[in-house]
Amino acid sequence: MSQGKSSFTPIIFYAIIFTFFSCQKKERTYFEAIALNDVKLSNPKPGSWRYDHDEKFQKFEDFQKVKKIKPETGKNIIYLQPIGEFSNLQKNEIKLTQEYLKIYFQLETKILPTLSNSIFPKSVRRIKDEHEQILAGYVLDSILIKRKPKDAVVLMGITEKDLFPRPEWNYVFGLASYENGVGVTSIYRFSNGSLTESNFNKSLIRLMKIGSHEIGHMFGISHCLNANCVMNGTNTLPETDFHYARACSLCQRKLNSSIPYGNKKRLLELKSFFEKHHLNSELSRAEQDLNLFQ
Template sequence: MSREKYNFIFIFFLSAAFLFLFSCRKKEKTYVEAIALNDVKLSHPKPGSWRYSHDEKFQQFEDFQKTRKITPEPGKNIIYLQPIGTFNELQTKEIELTKEYLAIYFQLETKVLPALPSTVFPEAVKRNSKEGHEQILAGYVLDSILIKRKPKDAVILMGITEKDLFPQSDWNYIFGLASYENGVGVTSMYRFYNGHLTISNFNESLNRLLKISSHEIGHMFGISHCLNANCVMNGTNSLTETDYHVARACSLCQMKLNSSIKYDNKKRLLELKNYFEKLHFNSELSRATQDLNLVQ
């Protein structure tokens, strides 16, 4: 056999082997495809739950892309938290930890503004709840307090108050409310600790505040209520439902968020893991660890 023919056959078989190995190689999963394995399917809605009483449309990624939404841009990319009311040491600590969490969750700089006094609420927007405590009209907080005070470099301004909120006269209460177009929202801490925050209920209250705050800000970034999996973007009618929902955004909601806020998914996951580990949020730590293991 001539050297030329031998070289040709050798190269032919080498090329064939390379093509065979290349074709057999599994396509590497994207980040979203990988963590989708950790998504937990939604259970059938029960009477009294959000999904049972609200017929909402599933927001596909394509729907999200077409939605008008707020996105960070140079010079307008900071999340601000605006405390409103009188806060004790534990409540102040909860707000600081929420600031830290939101900075990680959204991968955006987050700052806390000096607290505004409760006197910013006029008597006309107050009422007594059925339980006998004071409530504040949530829409007033958005339209007459927050919009006027939104810093120029803010992409989001989220009010946090220790007062209970109600959205309209025929509603008992609301955990939070947001104006998606204006990039302002408000969250009440009141019901997260049943009116009295202590060391024993601190983590439970904080976990609820993290969920509701990230949920409302997620709406401002264009994400609708999630119907894909158990997710922080699920709608909620009660604290029981809020507690059942995880703080983790499902794979679809993470894809939506990352398309608007360009960040390193693995860096975010690692920072979330470290945050949950520091606070001994073991369930959320386990989920973040499982996600990390899938994308390593």
């Protein structure tokens, strides 16, 4: 009996050791860890983007097959092109957005010298609801594409004038040509036409969201149907406000496959940015991601 018992014990011991080390090797990836912080989407309500648009879920495998812009050596800088007459608060809003996009995409991001509104001919201006609007397509085709720096992966125009895409439309938050890597957004409606100290952070985070959303599209990421995410489609400012500035785990995985940055470094920098500028909801989400990852 004693011999049979002694010969059997080591087998159990080795089995336990093997199981232990096997489990140790199966640690969660960064994306698996932060997926626990993803907030699933509820059923769309009338008037929302998903209610009005029947879009296909873009899986990671689908994303890999998409033709898209990628940063490459000598062509890896994000440029912001201000166009208009900006107040000091608006200039600060653009500067902070530049800092944010640099962290979000982990790419060098620069602000070009401001262009005057005189660059818009009379033929692309109109008065709507007692304020001036600019034809968004003209900004892309006749200004940004022609001025895109050679080392730019993306050029994003920012105007203080309201934008419209075509005569029958009232307005648009922005417009982009993903193939050419150029886009434009207006800050006019982010602060109801008047940026003040009291609405500064609300306007800032809207610009941060719209800017990272449009550039995310240029890098091949479709509208997100996975979770509450900056890449969700949006019809209105309240819908934009409801969406997080945080990219969900799936959209982060897509972005990181095109831009090989360190996820922990990015997350720590985002946390620091949100903390410094008192963006408390996004700070809380960054801290939750860090806790899950660590």
